[in-house]
Amino acid sequence: MLIAHLNQRRLEREAAALGRRRRIAETPCGPRQRLQAADGTTRELLGFCSNDYLGLAHHPELVAALAEGAARWGAGSGASHLVSGHSRAHAELEAALAALLSPCIPGAEALLFCSGYMANLALLTTLGDGEAAIFADKLNHASLIDGGLLADAQMRRYPHGRLDLLDAMLCNCRAAIKLIVTDAVFSMDGDLAPLPALLALAERHDAWLIVDDAHGFGVLGADGRGALSHFGLRSERLIHMGTLGKAAGVGGAFVAAHPAIIDALVQGGRSYIYTTAMPPAQAHALAASLRLIAGDEGRRRRQHLEALVADLRTRLHALIARRPACGWRLADSQTAIQPLIVGDNTTALALSAALETRGLWVPAIRPPTVPAHTARLRITLSAAHAATDVARLCDALEQLSEEPLQP
Numbered sequence: 001m002l003i004a005h006l007n008q009r010r011l012e013r014e015a016a017a018l019g020r021r022r023r024i025a026e027t028p029c030g031p032r033q034r035l036q037a038a039d040g041t042t043r044e045l046l047g048f049c050s051n052d053y054l055g056l057a058h059h060p061e062l063v064a065a066l067a068e069g070a071a072r073w074g075a076g077s078g079a080s081h082l083v084s085g086h087s088r089a090h091a092e093l094e095a096a097l098a099a100l101l102s103p104c105i106p107g108a109e110a111l112l113f114c115s116g117y118m119a120n121l122a123l124l125t126t127l128g129d130g131e132a133a134i135f136a137d138k139l140n141h142a143s144l145i146d147g148g149l150l151a152d153a154q155m156r157r158y159p160h161g162r163l164d165l166l167d168a169m170l171c172n173c174r175a176a177i178k179l180i181v182t183d184a185v186f187s188m189d190g191d192l193a194p195l196p197a198l199l200a201l202a203e204r205h206d207a208w209l210i211v212d213d214a215h216g217f218g219v220l221g222a223d224g225r226g227a228l229s230h231f232g233l234r235s236e237r238l239i240h241m242g243t244l245g246k247a248a249g250v251g252g253a254f255v256a257a258h259p260a261i262i263d264a265l266v267q268g269g270r271s272y273i274y275t276t277a278m279p280p281a282q283a284h285a286l287a288a289s290l291r292l293i294a295g296d297e298g299r300r301r302r303q304h305l306e307a308l309v310a311d312l313r314t315r316l317h318a319l320i321a322r323r324p325a326c327g328w329r330l331a332d333s334q335t336a337i338q339p340l341i342v343g344d345n346t347t348a349l350a351l352s353a354a355l356e357t358r359g360l361w362v363p364a365i366r367p368p369t370v371p372a373h374t375a376r377l378r379i380t381l382s383a384a385h386a387a388t389d390v391a392r393l394c395d396a397l398e399q400l401s402e403e404p405l406q407p
């Protein structure tokens with residue numbers, strides 16, 4: 001019965017062009033990856049889909065730091081942080097992260113998590129108790145939505161970027177504790193949240209602002225400190241969640257916030273307490289990643305990434321202007337996430353498949369990940385790309401804009 005039920009659901013999903021499948025990479029993360037096709041053969045594709053924005057995932061210094069960390073600390077942490085898994089390597093990384101964020105959050109402490117998903121669950125369930133109300137942008141990441149659903153607090157969602165409606169919701173709220181929650185860079189659109197205006201609202205309504213900086217940490221702001229630094233914000237009301245598996249190139253996540261908030265997460269965050277600490281070798285490698293990000297190499301990589309983003313946007317705007325009949329639209333994004341919105345699911349899939357036959361890998365993103373009728377190619381750029389890679393993608397899109405697509 002269960003299997004028949006699941007098969008039925010699968011058929012329905014496939015009929016709506018919503019089936020998902022994984023690809024097996026035979027090579028490390030990077031713009032050029034050898035992948036296994038459905039028929040078992042492998043081929044190399046030029047990918048525009050990773051979140052490795054600075055191209056650090058395969059950086060020799062990080063690979064060496066991971067090996068050095070393993071030689072010093074072994075392979076695993078052996079236990080959760082509160083039992084015996086909390087090492088000097090974790091503590092040093094937390095201190096380095098706190099120092100990075102303290103210009104934006106005076107007196108901040110930092111707490112490591114195994115993933116951003118788990119950090120968001122801990123944050124929202126711990127702070128969002130029965131006394132609190134959560135106000136969330138409708139386009140927030142799934143982990144923030146899930147955290148809000150698990151929390152005892154009531155969660156209200158405001159339409160994307162509609163601060164006027166958020167203001168009205170805050171005015172009508174009688175909860176003792178108010179938490180505004182937003183992505184800093186929206187993961188499927190690439191646009192930046194209006195963080196200065198959100199912080200002003202938080203101050204006016206005595207609310208706290210939780211910022212999920214998964215796509216900003218390492219890339220935006222002075223020395224790659226992230227979105228808070230990008231906007232020059234400074235407030236004790238800010239709660240920052242950064243992930244360490246995207247620009248930082250390794251894995252894991254952290255929360256930086258007021259020490260009382262960090263302590264509450266240690267005491268009560270279930271996805272902090274009831275899970276094995278990340279391997280100390282990973283924390284050791286992450287400390288090396290933070291040094292790269294803040295140093296000259298990080299600066300050069302951020303500049304190169306910015307130039308690639310500008311070049312891609314110029315080329316795609318020109319293409320869309322030449323071929324308005326395609327109905328394509330480039331999202332209004334200044335970040336490494338550059339979605340090309342094409343509309344329906346089958347067009348997005350056909351375009352992605354046609355690019356693949358030309359050796360290019362750009363994923364089609366469909367509902368429910370994005371709203372209905374806004375299926376898109378989610379192009380992400382990395383400092384590991386060359387200018388010629390961007391040109392190759394744009395040339396292929398130019399050709400495809402002239403041809404009817406075969407679904």
Ligand SMILES: *Cc1c(COP(=O)(O)O)cnc(C)c1O
Pocket residue numbers: 114115116117118120141143183187212214215243244245252253
């Ligand atoms: C990737 C992502 C997360 C989850 O982080 P992981 O470390 O991959 O679990 C959370 N929020 C946003 C906005 C993300 O893009």
